[in-house]
Amino acid sequence: MNLGELEKLVLQYLWECESGDVKQVHSHFKSTRTSSINTIQSTLERLYKKKLLSRVKTGHAYTYQPIVDKQDLIAKLIKSVTRDFEPDENGLVAAFSSLSKEFNATQLDKLESMIEKQRQNLNQGEIND
Amino acid sequence: MNLGELEKLVLQYLWECESGDVKQVHSHFKSTRTSSINTIQSTLERLYKKKLLSRVKTGHAYTYQPIVDKQDLIAKLIKSVTRDFEPDENGLVAAFSSLSKEFNATQLDKLESMIEKQRQNLNQGEIND
């Protein structure tokens, strides 16, 4: 999936605010972008069609809300760019070897504790099978 | 940076073959795609402009060669999609938390050994400073 510049910005905003209607989104960007309210409208619709936003009518205006959270979307995009070149299921692990060169000690600690947490998840799953 | 479908395929091929000229690339894709040799030509030029390929004249034909290897390109793309949403330097680490949910025990082992290797790199650097 490919996201345009405005689409990314709108997503960012909705992650911060939890939800919002066209008017809110439009007025948020009034200071930084010249996009008309119709432009915001169609951007929201595009994100809705891409299944990144849900919407409910409140009164006669839609309130839009992100379906996926930021981390999940990033994860999805990372998997997508990786799979383009390494369809293999270990592709992501392999890609990590290049990536790891840029982590400092603190970041490595964090990564390691995430790994440990995931190990526990796996073990937990085994017990309950 | 955004890569088209044919651009990705051509890159893949050149990673396998180390290098190749237009004719070679074209004949490689003859069976799977209908792209004319001119289409291959301009795809190679686009990749060259994107600084993903280098080229040297051998006779009067260019020989193209990847500048970045596959893992490095994947790493670059991963950093790029991450930075779009998490400009912070810890963004990648944060993104990893969603990603980690899908790794099995073997993969976790591999990741951990990469982390260990990177720790040693960091220590080595310190000593030589």
Next chain:
DNA sequence: AATAACACCGATCAATAATCGGTTTTTGTG
């Protein structure tokens, strides 16, 4: 000099994001 192989330029097409005007629908108010 002729020819073949190739690069290079320019044009077109396709897909998609960004843009907005105009119309219809909904709703709240006098």
Next chain:
DNA sequence: CACAAAAACCGATTATTGATCGGTGTTATT
């Protein structure tokens, strides 16, 4: 209920970028 405001919806336009190729110029080889 009629009307005005607010919002959705539809359709058209523009911009960007990748894919495509024809035609022309350039170079090397015989």
